[in-house]
Amino acid sequence: MILRSYKSRDCKKLINLFYNTVHTVNEKDYTSEQLDVWAPKNIDLRKKE
Structure with missing residues (x-):
């Protein structure tokens, strides 16, 4: 496993992971x-990045 710092491009995948979990x-x-x-389905990503 390789760990790295968060990048804004990760936002959509992390939100989907959180929602699904x-x-x-x-x-x-x-x-x-x-x-x-x-965990709402529609999240304004502009607020999260």
Whole structure:
């Protein structure tokens, strides 16, 4: 494994990873509404880069 510093081009992939992880791992314990608040599908990437 090679570790490196974050680069702004990583943003979309990290957001997708976060969304998919939250919605997959936690789907048994939380409602869809709760998951959407925790990890919304549409995120304004301009605020994250």
